[in-house]
Amino acid sequence: MRFNLQPLVVVFGSMLVAVWALPFHARNLQGETWILQEHQKTVTEADRNVFQATITDVELGSFLSTQGLHNNSIYNIKGNYKNYNGDSIVMKVLKIVDDEAHAEVKALKGVGEYVDSGMFTVKGKEEPVIIMSKVPGSVLSDTPEYQKAKTDDKEKMKEEAIDLMCKEVAQVGRSKGILHNDNRIENIHVTMSGNKVDSVRLTNWGAYELYTMDKSTAEAEIIAFCKKRWTPVDWFVQADFGSGSIV
Template sequence: MFVAKCHLLLYIAGLLIVVPVLVHAAPLQPKVGILTPYTDSQFAPAEQTVFKFPLPGLKLDKRISHRGLNNKGIYSVAGVYKDSAGKVHAGKDLVAKIVLHDAERTWAEVKALKKKGQFVASGQVGMPDGSWEQVIVMQKLSGEVLVDNDEYKQATQQEKMQMTKQAIQLLCEEVAKEAVDLQMYHADNNMQNVLVIVANKKIVSAQIVDYDGDFVYDVKQGAQKANIKRFCVSSVHPESWTLQDPKAFDRRGWIRLCAMSISVMG
């Protein structure tokens, strides 16, 4: 009976997980210049050891975000931090992302942040409980997630939809600019990965965050910005533009449990 229920659960959960992933992931689009994901890259030995060493002098402050399926939290940085080149950064200008993996997807994230000029450091950091975790330190960007903005919260449904459409247009303008200037396409464009600034219920700016390597793609030289933006806008639907579902981890856990049970019992 358990195995039969698991078969049904796997089918339902598969639809719940795979469909959103397909929505956010960019299929290969050679006609507009979007090629293969960063995780398919060949990583040099130095790129594979970006989390090997502790980061002396890095002290985490408050946890500022619990969102995200592939990290253990985003933290502010206390005091000041001196990077490996000797540059001193004010902690208020940085954020630290605790990552789950020491593998292609996070090596690729470091690569993308370096391209963007936002990377500060990566390695290991001591946690309050005495453990050590892999961390990426990056420059803090301005703005907030749209649903956290007070003006958005107080807006009518019609105003919210208008603000959402404005945010998507500015998001895709930024995506297209990076694609042309940096030859990388950011595909994980759900709402939580976009920081906006709002004034008088209008979106003034939108900036991309979270460069998980599974959702960053190489872009060929000569790709047209207008084509990239058009593709981006077509892949982000304002009526269904939402945060990622934080329960997805739970569903994946059930899938793993059921898959193991089926392999053993079925």
């Protein structure tokens, strides 16, 4: 069983202090019979061949993201690659080739966002990479609408995004048999219409908190599961408390 550490804001006198604690809702999946197994456990020997090829005909574009838990960086791609416009795809540079990497490729294939994978030379060093569809939108807390909003409006935006996110989790789960449960705010892209969240897309199909599931599960049951585990409290944004108030 895995746990996500969540930030908890504690007030001491007039000072806000952020500490890391177990989440308010335990991520206990064992009681959900429709959640079958960790997606990584479905990796087969055939799935482990996806990084054997060498990729050469790609030109990296601008740098998109810094190092993550399992990746070193993410880049835009210049020009076209195969039948894809460079504006519609990105390259993720992984740290190592292991079953988490194999599982991510398998999941991307499952949800229709996989383009290619293999070894590619980045800054003079051969690295394992995945080329995948670029997910439209932005992280909610990065949008100008959220950053300019008052506290109550920010909470409303979070609620709107989580509602739409859980519907998307259910739709993907029922159509693809994959449960995306790593639904931190940074893994969800939104598009805005004024101060209203118009749509959401799931990102980050890494093995962590990814499960296979029974596609016949009722949509309402999946949504209820998702909304119980992901609330505006879980979508903590440190910048909302000011850089001088959080330690």
